[in-house]
Amino acid sequence: MTTLFVSDLHLEADRPDIADQFLKFLETEALHADALYILGDLFESWVGDDDPNEHYAWIKQGLRKLSRKNIPVFFMHGNRDFMIGADFAAETAITILPDPCITEIHGQKVLLSHGDAYCTDDVEYQAVRKMTRDPQWQAMMLAKPLEERLAFAEQARAASQAHSGNIDQNIADVNQNAIENALREAEVSLMLHGHTHRPAVHEFEIDGQPAGRIVLGDWYEHGSVVRWDDDGPALNSLER
Numbered sequence: 001m002t003t004l005f006v007s008d009l010h011l012e013a014d015r016p017d018i019a020d021q022f023l024k025f026l027e028t029e030a031l032h033a034d035a036l037y038i039l040g041d042l043f044e045s046w047v048g049d050d051d052p053n054e055h056y057a058w059i060k061q062g063l064r065k066l067s068r069k070n071i072p073v074f075f076m077h078g079n080r081d082f083m084i085g086a087d088f089a090a091e092t093a094i095t096i097l098p099d100p101c102i103t104e105i106h107g108q109k110v111l112l113s114h115g116d117a118y119c120t121d122d123v124e125y126q127a128v129r130k131m132t133r134d135p136q137w138q139a140m141m142l143a144k145p146l147e148e149r150l151a152f153a154e155q156a157r158a159a160s161q162a163h164s165g166n167i168d169q170n171i172a173d174v175n176q177n178a179i180e181n182a183l184r185e186a187e188v189s190l191m192l193h194g195h196t197h198r199p200a201v202h203e204f205e206i207d208g209q210p211a212g213r214i215v216l217g218d219w220y221e222h223g224s225v226v227r228w229d230d231d232g233p234a235l236n237s238l239e240r
Contacts, residue, residue: 001034003105005226005233007114007194008218010080012044013055018219021240025223026062033071039194039216040078040099040114045157047149048142049087060092067093076101078114078195082132083141102186105228111186115193115215118174118182124163125172173198179213180206190214192226192233199224201235 011019030036043056067073073094077084089096100113119125131137141149164172173196183191183206191213199217203210214235217224223238 001032002227002229003034003037004030005037005039005112005192005216005228006219006224007039007216008041008078008197008224009038010041010044010218010220011055011059013053015220016055017240019055019059021219021223021238023058023062025225025238026066030066030071031069035072035074036066037074037076037097037112038094039076039112039192040116041080041194042075042078043081043084045153046081046083047146047153048083049085049091050146051150060088063092063094076112076114079116079129079132083138100182100186100191102188106230106232108190108232109188111183111188111191113182113191113193115174115195118178118193119172119195120175120178121171121173172196176204180204180211183211192216194218199235199237 006022006025009018009022011022026036042059063073073092074097075084075089075094076097076099084096088094097112099117100111102109102111104110116125116129141152144152174193179191183189189206189209189211193213194216196215197218197220198215200215201212202215203212205211214226214233216226216235217237222240225236225238227234227236
């Protein structure tokens with residue numbers, strides 16, 4: 001059996017092709033997996049579990065169908081959908097994981113993360129991240145009318161795109177020292193994350209011992225998945 005990992009689908013109504021591919025993935029390959037892990041940014045934006053968007057309803061239905069087949073589905077917040085909460089989890093029967101978290105897959109411990117916490121060279125982004133992850137800030141936002149939250153999400157999206165376009169992409173990537181420190185603290189040798197949209201398998205050493213990180217890609221042009229079975233993890237693309 002295989003454990004599946006995905007990240008950075010950025011589902012939204014304007015890209016139904018991505019949603020169609022993901023729903024097909026849930027109805028086929030995921031149906032035969034040990035478990036499915038979604039490491040953040042499942043949605044392009046999420047302003048609260050009370051959003052009645054019909055596009056989101058289809059995705060929730062697909063996740064619920066998979067969960068009802070006794071396939072565990074684990075979700076980790078990303079920088080786009082950090083407002084997903086208990087109601088969404090109850091509707092879909094998924095389990096929300098902290099970021100980061102340690103889990104054991106086929107006998108190997110791995111550190112899972114969305115990945116944005118390790119982009120420490122981007123000081124401006126980290127300040128925004130700290131604010132938006134604050135429970136008091138989130139409670140304040142959820143108390144606002146839905147229309148106001150949707151407008152804020154559009155503004156935040158535009159600001160994020162402008163920031164990404166004006167910053168050196170090496171600064172926007174994860175910091176290697178931050179990765180190594182996280183692995184040391186977790187006492188594991190492998191990290192699996194998304195966020196950067198730079199799918200790759202990186203091998204390096206920490207204190208003379210082999211270590212590595214696997215980076216999931218986004219789903220803009222094609223799907224990206226890590227398939228992990230008894231032979232270990234493999235990073236693959238899913239053609240649309």
